[in-house]
Amino acid sequence: EIVLTQSPDSLALSLGERATINCKTSQSVLHSSNNMYALNWFRQKSGQPPELLIYWANNRESGVPDRFSGSGSGTDFTLTISSLQAEDVAVYYCHQFDNTPPTFGQGTRVEIK
Amino acid sequence: EVQLVESGGALTKPGGSLRLSCAASGFTFSETWMSWVRQGSGKGLEWVGRIKRKADGEIKDYAAPVRGRFTISRDDSESMLYLQMNNLKMEDTAVYFCVTGLGKGDLDYWGQGTLVTVSS
Numbered sequence A: 001e002i003v004l005t006q007s008p009d010s011l012a013l014s015l016g017e018r019a020t021i022n023c024k025t026s027q028s029v030l031h032s033s034n035n036m037y038a039l040n041w042f043r044q045k046s047g048q049p050p051e052l053l054i055y056w057a058n059n060r061e062s063g064v065p066d067r068f069s070g071s072g073s074g075t076d077f078t079l080t081i082s083s084l085q086a087e088d089v090a091v092y093y094c095h096q097f098d099n100t101p102p103t104f105g106q107g108t109r110v111e112i113k
Numbered sequence B: 001e002v003q004l005v006e007s008g009g010a011l012t013k014p015g016g017s018l019r020l021s022c023a024a025s026g027f028t029f030s031e032t033w034m035s036w037v038r039q040g041s042g043k044g045l046e047w048v049g050r051i052k053r054k055a056d057g058e059i060k061d062y063a064a065p066v067r068g069r070f071t072i073s074r075d076d077s078e079s080m081l082y083l084q085m086n087n088l089k090m091e092d093t094a095v096y097f098c099v100t101g102l103g104k105g106d107l108d109y110w111g112q113g114t115l116v117t118v119s120s
Helices: none
Strands: A004-007 A010-013 A019-025 A039-044 A051-055 A068-073 A076-081 A090-096 A108-112 B003-007 B018-025 B034-039 B045-051 B060-062 B070-075 B080-085 B094-100 B114-118
Touching (some): A004 A090, A010 A019, A019 A039, A019 A090, A019 A108, A039 A068, A076 A090, B003 B094, B018 B114, B045 B070, B045 B080
Parallel strands (some): A010 A108
Antiparallel strands (some): A004 A019, A019 A076, A039 A051, A039 A090, A068 A076, A090 A108, B018 B080, B034 B045, B034 B094, B070 B080, B094 B114
């Protein structure tokens, strides 16, 4: 099983600040079928199901604001929120689907300071 | 519009059984892999299992904690996904989400979830 470790566990920033969330995978999640990283990012607001933000490591889902971006390669990936907004308060999860069982990071809670 | 609507969650005793259902619409159900993911109160996301489409042999995979107790099935004619849960344990208490992948991964769209509580 591939283990995903997110850092930090939580962060509190002021409105407009840059938020950076890291996700380290215990082994490569490079998908052999398309040579892309099988690593997605989800946002989960309180009381709601997760919603897809970033897919295949660096592709923004339709409708997601462009302040959200994903990057990374190898076993290190990053979700960046360039300018934190009030509506970004949530828990963020990385997720790998290259290997069975699919696994999630433990989550990073983002709050406004 | 993709819609996934779960039902069947309830309060049950340890050792009991429950069957969850998920009604899907807005996409070609028979062509997609379907998954169940759960989340305990205040906890993270935990993948439960998956059923592939018929063209891929309807292969089923399960997470280790539920293997042998849970069974996933599908009815493509009705666009329905099911999760039969037997010998339930207190640690199975969670919100169960029905999820599908439509090309951007395996978990692109999520239902609202249904709550299963296992308690004596």
